Amino acid sequence: MNPNSNRFLSALAITAIAAVSLNSCKPKGAEAAISGDAASKVYVAPGKYDEFYDFVSGGFNGQMSVYGIPSGRLLRIIPVFSTFAENGYGFSEETKPMLNTSHGFVPWDDLHHIALSTTNGEHDGRWVFANGNNTPRIARVDLKSFRTAEIIEIPNSAGNHSSPFITENTEYTVAGTRFSIPIQGNPDVPINTYKQNFKGTISFVKVDSSTGHMNIAFQILTPGVNFDLSRAGKGKSHDWFFFSCYNSEKANTLLEVNASAKDKDFIMAVNWKKAEQYAKAGKGKMVPAEYAHNIYDEVKHQATSTIEKQVLMLDPKDCPDMIYFIPCPKSPHGTDVDPTGEYIVGSGKLAALIPVFSFTKIQQAIANKTFDGTFDGFPILKYEAVLHGEVQKPGLGPLHTEFDNNGNAYTSMFVSSEIVKWNIKDVKVLDRVPTYYSIGHLSVMGGPTRKPYGKYMIAYNKITKDRYLPTGPELAQSAQLYDISGDKMKMILDFPTVGEPHYAEAIPAEKIRNNSIKIYKIEENQNPYAAKGEAQTKVTRNGNEVHVYMTAIRSHLTPDNIEGIQQGDVVYFHVTNLEQDWDVPHGFAIKNANNAEILIMPGETQTLKYIADKVGIFPFYCTDFCSALHQEMQGYLRVSPKGSNVALMFSTGKNYPAVDTTTKTVKP
Template structure:
C-alpha cells in the first residue's frame, strides 16, 4: 500500500505545472481546506480600533467569528441587551468603544492551554477575558492609575498574571490638577499585575508598581529560567510632554524595564505596598443567568520601588524600543528599537550576573541601570529598517517585522545571522507564528499584519482594508501563501492548534440550567406582566414561531422588556428578535438562553416584531404584532399565539379589545 501511495505522489509531481508560484504571487492552494475538514489553527487577531477580536482559521484565512469585546455590537446585541450592558460599564460610565491592540492566550508551563484569551483596551484602560468555551467576553476589569493601556495584556508562565503597563504617564494620587509642563515632577508611570484565578479565570488587580514617568510600550514575561521576570519596553526616557515625535527621540538609548515579579509578589504579600483610593469597574458575565454585573472597586495596592529594592532594573535599549520578546528558552530578550539600525538581543544569564555584580551604569530616578555591554548577547547587524516585533519557531529562529522596509526577516537567535528575508505588502506591524510566544512554538506559518494594501485590494474610497499575509515557514525560505483582509486594524495576534480549543466548544446552553430570572421554561410559561408602566413580556422562540406573537394592552409611555428565551436545544440555532422603531440593536439569543431587549413605544399603532436569524424554512413566518394604544387607554392586557378569531363580515375598526 505504501508503494502504491508513493507511486501516486510521483504522479502528482510530474503533473505539477512549473513556475506557477512566486513570492509576490502566493501559493493559495496551500491554504485550501476541503469541505468536511477543519482549519489547523485558530488565529485570534486584535481588531484595533474596532474594539473587537476577530477569529480566523489558518491556513484558510476564513473569518470564523468577530467576538465583541470593548465595542458595542448591535448585530449580537452586545451592549444593547439588558443582560450585556453592564459589561461596558467603567468608572466613566458606559463606554461603547475602545481600541483593542494585543492578544494573550492563557498558558500552562508557557504552553497554550486553550482556556481563555485576553485582550487590552488601549483608550479607557481595561483588560478583557474571553472564555474559549463560548467565544464570549466573560470579564472586563478597568485599570486605575493608567492612561492608555498599551503594554498589555501579556501573560506569565502559568497565567498567574496578565500585565497592564500605561503608555501615558499621568499624575498619580490626589494632586491631579497640575500644569502639563510639570510632567517631570508630577507624572508617573505604572505597571499593573492582574491576578488570574487558576480555576475560574477571574481577574483581580494584585498590585501596581509605580515607575518613573516614561511611556510603556510592549512587554513579555520570561519563561523557563526567566519565568519569574517580566520585561517591559519603554520610550520617552526624555520625559517629554509635547511633540514626542522629536522630543522623545533625543537619547541614543531608552530602556527595557526588567521586573522581578516573584519578588514584587513577595513585597505585596509582606505589606510593602500602599493602598491607594481609586475607582474602577469590574464586570463579569454569569453564564448561568446569561447576565452581566458591574461592581465599582475603590482600592489598589501600589508598590514603590523606593521601598522595594531589587525589584526593577532598567536595561539600555537603542532608540525607542517597541517590541520586547523573549525566545522559547527564556534566555534571550529581543528589543526592537523603532528607529534603531540594529536589533539588540539581551541574555538573561548576563542580566543575572550584572545584577549580582552590580555592573550598573548609574541610576534612572533611583532605579539601577544595567550596563548595556554587560547584559547584551549581541546585536543583529543591518537587519532592515524599523524593526517592530519578533516571534520564534521551535528551531532557534526568530522572525522580526520591519515596518519601514516592509519585510519579515528570519534570523538565528544564537548566531544573530540573518537567514532569509521576504517582502510584505505593505508596512507590516505585528506578526504571529502559531505558538510563537510560548515555550513550544508550532511553527509552520508566520502571519504578517499589514497596514497598507493599496495595490492589492480593490480601492474602496479613501480608506482601504488592512491585510494579513500568511507565509509557509516549514522550509529554509519563507514563502507567501495567502493574504486575507482583516477588520478594524490588526495589531498583535496569536494562533493556537484547533484541537486545543474546539474540543471544549459549547454547543448549546441547557434550558433546564437557565437561571435568568426572566426565563420562560417552555411555551406554557410565557406571559405578559404589567408593573406600573413597565411591561415584561416573557417570550419564547422555537422553529418557527414566537410565543406570544399577538400582544395588546400596551400603551405609549410604557417601557416594554422583551425577555426572549430560545427553547432550541440544537447547536447553531440562534433566534433573533427585533421590533420596529427600537432605538437599539437586535437580540441574538443562543439555544437555551434568555436575553432582554428594552423598547419604549413612541406612538400609537401596530408594531411588528420578528426573528432576525434565518433559522429555518419557515423563518419568514416567525413574526408577531404588538398593539400600542394611547396613554391612559383601557385596552386590557392580552397575549397569545395560534388563537384565531372567526372572520367577521363587517370590519370593526373601533375594536377596543373587550370582545376578546
C-alpha cells in the same frame, strides 16, 4: 513652506517629462513573490477544517476575530470592547454591564493585543485575553463559548498598551500605562509639569487558575515614561517581566521629535515574584481607586458590573531590588523573550540594529552591580554587560519579534516593509521577505510560547493600497501568510482582515475544537426572566415598566400578539430560545427600536429594551433565518395612548374578543 521652494518647483516643471521612471515598471507588487505550490499549501477542502485557530486583535473595531489557518477564512468576530449590533452585544440588557466603567457605559475601545492562556508556557486553550488601549481594560474570552466572559478596568492608568501579556502559568496578566498621568493626589495640574507630576504604573492582574476570574493583585508606581509592550520571562526567567518604554525624555508635546532625543530608552525588568512577596509582606498600601469589574454569568446569561474602590500600590522606594532598567536603542517597541527564556529581544523602532539581551548576563550584572547610573533612582544595567549580541543591518524600523522551534527569530520591519529571519545564537540574518505593505505585528504559530509550532507565520500589515480590488478610500487590512518550514520564508497567501489587527496568536485547532460548546442547556438557564416553556410566557406591568417573557421556537414567538402597552411605557422583551439544537439561534427585532436586535442562542435568554414612544401597531420578528417558516415568525405590539383602557393581554394562536377603542382614543 520656505520661499525658495517656488524656485525649486519651477525647476520641477522643466524637467518633469524625464520624471519618475524609478522602478515602477519592475514586475512585483501583487503578482510577485508567490511560490509555485502555494495554492495546495493553503487549500482546505470544502468540509475540512483548518489546522490552526488564529485569534486576531481587531484594533479600532474593539473586537477580536478568529481566522482559520492556513486558509485565512474568517470564522467569527467576537465582540469584546465594542457594541456589536450584529448580535446585540452591548445592546441587550444582559450584556450592557460588560461595557460599564468608572466613567459609565463606554461602548468602544481599541483592542490591541492577544494573549492565549498557557500552562508551563504552552497553550492550554482555556482563555484568550485582550487589552483595551483607550479606556484601560483587560478582557477575558472563554474559549468554550467564544464569548467575552470578563472585563476589568485598570485604574491609575491612561492607555493600556503593554497588555494583556501573561506569565507562563497564566498567574498574572499585566497592564502598563501608555500615557503617564498624575497618579494619586491632585490630577488638575498644568500639562507642562509632566516631569514633576506625571507617573506611570504597571498592574499585575491575578487570574484564578480554575475560574479565570481576574483581580488586580497590585500596581507598581514607576517613572513617568510611556510603556509600550511587555513579555513575561520563560523557564529560567520565569520570575521576570520585561516592559519596553519610550519617552524616557519625559516629553509632553511633539513626541515625534522630543521622545526621540536620546540614543537609548529602556526595557524595564521587573522581578514579579519579588513584587508578589512585597505585596504579601504588606509593603504596599491600599489607595483609593475606582474601577469596574464586569463578569458574565453563563448560567444566568447575565453580566454584572461591580465598581471597586481601592487597589494595592507598591512604591518601589519601599521595595528594593525589584526593578532594573536595561538601556535599549531608540524608542523600543517590541520586547520579546525567546522560547528558552534566555534571550530578550528589544526592537527599537528607530534603531539601526536589534539588540539581544542575555538573561544570565542580566542576573550577573545585578549581582555584581554592573550599573551605568540611575534613572529616577532605579539602577540602569550597563548595556554592554547584559548584551548577548546585536543583529546588524536587519532592515529599517524593527517592531516585533516572534520565534520558531529551531532557534530562529523573525522580526517585523515597518519602515522597510519586510520580515527578517535571524539566528538567535549568532545574531546573523538568514533570510528576508517583503510584506505588503508596512508590517506591524507578526505571528508565528505558537510564537510567544515555550514550544512554538512554527510552520506558518503571518504578517499583519498597516497599509493595504493595491493588494485587493479597490473599495474607495477605506480598505480592509492586509495580511500575508508565509510557510516557514524551510530555510527560506515563502509567501503562500494574502488575505484581508477586519478592523486593524495588531497582535494575533494561533493555536492548534485540536486544543480548542473539542471543548467548544454547541448549545446552552435550557434546564440550566437561571436567567430571572427566562420562560423555559411556552406555558411560562407572560406579560407583567409595574408602573410604566412592562416585562414580556417571550419564547422563540421554530417557527413562532410566544406571545406574538401583545396589547395594552401605553405610550411612554418601557418594554423589556425577555426572549428565551427554546431550541436545543446546534446552530439554531433566533433573533428578535422590533420596528423603531432605538438600539439593535438581539440574537439568542439555543437555551439562552436575552433582553431587548424598547421605549414605546408612539401610538400604533409595531411588528416584531425573528431576524435569524431559522426554518422554512422563518418568514412567518412574527408578531405585533399594540401601543395605545397614555391612560388608555386597553387591557394588558397577550396571546399566540388565538384571538380574544376584539377590543376596539379607536373611536374613543383617536383625536379627530
